[in-house]
Amino acid sequence: MKPPPFEYCRPDSIDEALEALADASEDARVLAGGQSLVPLLNVRQVRPARLVDINALVAERYLTYTDDALAIGCLARHVDFEDNPEINARLPILGEAVKELASPAVRNRGTFCGSLCHNDPAAEWPLMAVLLDARLHVQSASGVRQETAGGWLADRHSPAVAPRELLRRVEIGVPPPGAGWSFTEFNRRPGDVAIVSAAALLTIEGGRVASARLALGGVDRSARRLHQVERLLEGETPSEALWSAAAGEVPALLEPPTDLQATAGFRRHLAAQLTRRVFAEAEARATRKGT
Amino acid sequence: MTTTECEISLTVNGEAVREAVPPRLLLGDFLRERAGIAGTHFGCEQGVCGTCTVLLDGESIRSCLLFAVQADGCEVATVESLASDGQLHRLQTLFKKHHALQCGYCTPGMLMTALDLLANRPPASEADIRDGIRGNLCRCTGYQNIVAALMEAAGLEKADGAGA
Ligand SMILES: Cc1cc2nc3c(=O)[nH]c(=O)nc-3n(C[C@H](O)[C@H](O)[C@H](O)COP(=O)(O)OP(=O)(O)OC[C@H]3O[C@@H](n4cnc5c(N)ncnc54)[C@H](O)[C@@H]3O)c2cc1C
Ligand code: FES
Ligand code: FES
Numbered sequence: 001m002k003p004p005p006f007e008y009c010r011p012d013s014i015d016e017a018l019e020a021l022a023d024a025s026e027d028a029r030v031l032a033g034g035q036s037l038v039p040l041l042n043v044r045q046v047r048p049a050r051l052v053d054i055n056a057l058v059a060e061r062y063l064t065y066t067d068d069a070l071a072i073g074c075l076a077r078h079v080d081f082e083d084n085p086e087i088n089a090r091l092p093i094l095g096e097a098v099k100e101l102a103s104p105a106v107r108n109r110g111t112f113c114g115s116l117c118h119n120d121p122a123a124e125w126p127l128m129a130v131l132l133d134a135r136l137h138v139q140s141a142s143g144v145r146q147e148t149a150g151g152w153l154a155d156r157h158s159p160a161v162a163p164r165e166l167l168r169r170v171e172i173g174v175p176p177p178g179a180g181w182s183f184t185e186f187n188r189r190p191g192d193v194a195i196v197s198a199a200a201l202l203t204i205e206g207g208r209v210a211s212a213r214l215a216l217g218g219v220d221r222s223a224r225r226l227h228q229v230e231r232l233l234e235g236e237t238p239s240e241a242l243w244s245a246a247a248g249e250v251p252a253l254l255e256p257p258t259d260l261q262a263t264a265g266f267r268r269h270l271a272a273q274l275t276r277r278v279f280a281e282a283e284a285r286a287t288r289k290g291t
Numbered sequence: 292m293t294t295t296e297c298e299i300s301l302t303v304n305g306e307a308v309r310e311a312v313p314p315r316l317l318l319g320d321f322l323r324e325r326a327g328i329a330g331t332h333f334g335c336e337q338g339v340c341g342t343c344t345v346l347l348d349g350e351s352i353r354s355c356l357l358f359a360v361q362a363d364g365c366e367v368a369t370v371e372s373l374a375s376d377g378q379l380h381r382l383q384t385l386f387k388k389h390h391a392l393q394c395g396y397c398t399p400g401m402l403m404t405a406l407d408l409l410a411n412r413p414p415a416s417e418a419d420i421r422d423g424i425r426g427n428l429c430r431c432t433g434y435q436n437i438v439a440a441l442m443e444a445a446g447l448e449k450a451d452g453a454g455a
Binding site for chain 2 (some may be wrong): 001002003004005006007008010034035038039041042043051053055079082083102103104105106108109189190191
């Protein structure tokens with residue numbers, strides 16, 4: 001089977017791209033890395049009338065830093081996060097996550113923003129976006145709006161495209177200095193999309209948990225935070241027993257799917273195990289303050 | 292903006308090519324059916340198996356996940372670019388030496404992936420090599436001999452001294 005016919009355009013500016021999205025008679029879609037969209041086209045699972053190829057917008061391929069955030073342009077590709085000294089210094093969790101993402105040839109094309117739009121429930125970038133409270137700048141011919149990663153991802157099924165809109169830029173908050181972090185995932189083969197993935201951030205002050213964040217992937221329609229578990233940890237003394245207790249809370253909070261990869265029960269089990277592991281590793285990496 | 296044919300010009304293995312193509316034509320199909328060079332294989336057309344891997348401006352990409360129109364103005368290199376004047380490329384010689392192919396279906400993609408790996412992500416260990424080819428499936432060799440060929444290509448010694 002081959003892709004169905006479509007109208008193709010490759011705009012040279014953001015304005016032209018937004019116009020091409022706005023004035024399409026029917027379904028128009030952005031073509032970014034094509035690493036999720038083209039497989040769907042190849043089996044005719046989607047039949048957009050028009051593809052707006054953003055690959056000529058080379059000025060949108062950037063990772064730039066402000067004091068407390070990393071801005072990611074809509075053409076920043078997975079490969080740009082790989083072995084990147086600045087990423088490894090400021091947001092090493094992203095450098096860890098990209099190692100699990102697909103294979104080199106897919107990373108050479110696929111984009112961070114495309115991954116958020118496709119919104120696979122177990123994909124690495126959506127997990128990072130919810131963990132790090134990403135802000136999304138969404139643009140269309142009728143204006144610009146901001147979304148939080150949690151709101152954007154939870155709202156949308158895969159593939160998660162807002163019709164006629166362009167996710168132009170994502171800003172990710174750099175965790176405070178001294179915050180411990182951890183990311184891990186369980187899959188059958190390296191490079192496969194995870195069955196369950198987990199990520200945590202932890203700050204410790206005066207011997208107690210000052211703040212905790214926990215994000216899980218593969219357990220719901222999209223990656224999500226577990227605020228109930230986070231609240232439970234704040235003010236407590238970090239210990240193996242505390243992480244086990246936190247892990248014990250997780251299964252009851254989830255309604256994961258059963259599919260060919262894993263049953264709901266196995267996913268709950270994995271989610272608990274990975275939760276314990278990410279908190280223990282984040283604790284080991286955290287700088288203790290005021291002790 | 293059009294569903295009808297687009298005029299593209301690109302370089303394939305160093306030669307300028309000009310063609311009118313429908314936007315939905317995949318680069319791999321363009322190479323095989325329009326440019327008449329059939330070394331690039333299709334397996335899954337889902338980005339999973341890696342046999343369609345070619346270099347686009349020096350970086351490995353899946354030719355089943357890129358439309359030929361998107362390669363307009365680019366340089367494409369396929370497995371046919373490796374041998375010159377009847378001489379095999381060093382990588383091809385090492386594949387032969389280590390018996391790194393049996394049926395050969397995966398080989399074009401393996402070679403192009405390996406070129407990108409050696410040039411852009413220099414491997415420091417066997418683990419790096421296995422990681423670098425994790426997106427390329429081989430149903431024949433069990434990978435062992437491919438890894439051995441790439442170890443020698445990268446100038447690495449097997450840690451346990453077993454070699455190949
Ligand atoms: C073999 C294989 C293995 C993979 N393994 C993994 C993995 O382990 N982990 C993982 O996370 N991903 C994996 N992927 C998916 C890959 O990461 C994709 O790159 C990503 O999901 C989509 O990004 P893209 O730039 O390729 O988007 P595209 O495929 O171009 O687009 C995806 C969707 O998002 C829309 N879109 C894209 N960009 C924008 C934008 N800026 N604004 C509005 N809409 C937009 C498109 O219209 C489309 O609907 C794999 C892919 C393949 C082929
Ligand atoms: S045919 Fe392109 S990856 Fe399998
Ligand atoms: S040699 Fe047959 S698939 Fe690799």
